[in-house]
Amino acid sequence: MIDPNFRLWTGSGALLNGGPYTWHFTDFDQRRLVSVTYCSPVPIPDEDHERLDATQDLCLAKLRKHIDDLETDVVRIFFSxxxxxxxxxxxxxxxETMYVNNQLPIELHIPFPVKTIRFDSMTELDRMGPNVDLVTYAGVPTADGPAADTKAAFKYWFVSNGMYRKWYELQLWARLPRDHPHIVPFDAVVLDHVRGGVIGFTNVYIPGGTLKETDATVRPFRLSWFQQLLSVVDDLNYRYGIMHQDIAARNLVIDEKDNLRIFDFNFSSRISEYYDPHRDDMKGVIFTLYEILTLDEQYRQVPHAERDTAALLLQQWEKHPDVKLDSEVHEFRKVLDDWLEERKTREFKKVGTWLQWPLMPEPPLRPAPVYGLDGAVTGTEMRPAVVLMRRQLIQLNEPYLNWERPASYQLRDVLKN
Structure with a gap:
């Protein structure tokens, strides 16, 4: 289920002079927007920015208290x-609910066939995080009989926040080879079954948990897994021109053949552009190995630009007593040091296998109301827009994908039965 700390996100607010003070919250658990309006008994002076900012915390606390008790059709709450x-x-x-005006799949411009599935064909099994679900859907029957159901991780956008980054991730991941032994395979593009636009994608789900969830206190960390990590990082950097930029135990899994695989390209970038040297994959590898061996995660709290790998490499790494390894710490360090030395002799040189894809295009057209002098709707016209207001879609009798779902505690009851 979604961590309660990440369940609610403040998208925007409307702080009127003298009040009331409204904040709009996205609930990633129920995939709904709820506005909270604080009608302060005493107006807050416009210049008192600290107190104005504090209204957000007041509204958030009030929503957290009541969110699971609200009826599904409630769109705003008020309190004084x-x-x-x-x-x-x-x-x-x-x-104030807004949905993304999604691009049609042709806008992806992927130069080879890609499987597509409809949103309504998937059954939710779990909520792995904001905008990430564990799902299953029916396989395609073959001449040999019915296909087994597919279990996958579904990454999506239903609000515009993060849409561009996930579109970028879709483009990248879809172009990586699906037979690479150390990359979690891309699965399918997911389409809105109402309007036909791209709303996300799935990747193959590998059970067993990440290295963060089942760390080396649970199963011994193998030297061969670390060597596989170095190999796939080299492939991403030099063969495909991709910097992962988020190497961490939480983004590494071990498959059924005991191979390490990397996933989650949400922060990844083409080395030829947009690459952040402070998030270099060498730094990620160094800190990831250090954390696996020592269980010391203090550096995760330090901004990327301030993480000092040179100082860390000069330290004596002490294995945590609970950590299990199949080799000594000095053997892991030797493999790491040799890899770092070898990397010094290589440069990023663009080759034909480096991945390329187009930027996200301009938003598609959507129907918009035309208002008369008296404020009444007199017709519609097509305009480009990133988002669609739900109340306008209803007003215009336009179809839309309803993203909302029951709260997670209700989902648990359904799955139990």
Whole structure:
């Protein structure tokens, strides 16, 4: 289930002079937007920025308290005392829900066939994090009989925040070889079954947990796994021109054949452009091995630009007593040091196998209301737009994909039964 600390996200706010003060929150668990309006008994001066900012925390605390008790059609809550009661609204006038105006699959420009599946063909099994679900869907029957169901991780966007990054990740991951022994395979592009646009993608799900979830206190960490990590990082950097930029135990899994595989390209970038040297994969490898051996994660709290790999390499690494290894620490360090020395002799040289893809195109056209002088809708016209207001879609009788779902505690009850 989604970590409660990451469940709610503040997208925007509307702080009127003298009040009321409204904040719009996205609930990643229920995939819904709820606006919270604080009607302060005493107006806050416009110049008192600290108190104005504090209204966000007040609204967030109020929503956290009531979020699982709200009816599914509630779009806004109001309160005037931090510990007082709330009132609710289901009016479309109070609905600030926006959905992404998604591109059609042709805009991906992937130069080879890619499997596509519809959103409504998937069954949710778990919520792995904001905008990431564990799902299953029926396989395609063959001449030999029915195909087994596919279990996959579904990464998606239903709000525009993060949409560009996930579109970029889709483009990158889809172009990586699916038969690479140390990369989790891309699976399919997911389409909105109502409007036909691209809303996300799936990658093959590998059970057993990440190296973060089942660390070396649970299963011994193997020297061969570390060597496989170095190999796939070299392939990404030199063969495909990709810097992963988020090497960490949480992004590494061990498959059923005991091979290490890397996934999650959310922060990845082409080395030829947009590459952040502070997130260099060599730094990621160094800190990842150090954390696996020592269980010391203090450096994860340090900004990337301030992480000093040279100083860390000069230290004597002490294995944590609970960590299990199939080789001595000095053997891991020798493999690492040899790799770092070898990397010094290589340079990033663009070759024909480096991955390329187009930027995200301009947003597609969507119907927009045309208003008369009296404020009434007199017709519609097609305009480009990144997002679609739900209340406008309803007003125009336009179809839309309803992203909302029951709260996770209700999902647990359904799965149990």
């Amino acid at each position: 005392e931090p510990e007082g009661p709330i009132t609710t609204s289901t009016s479309q006038d109070d609905d």
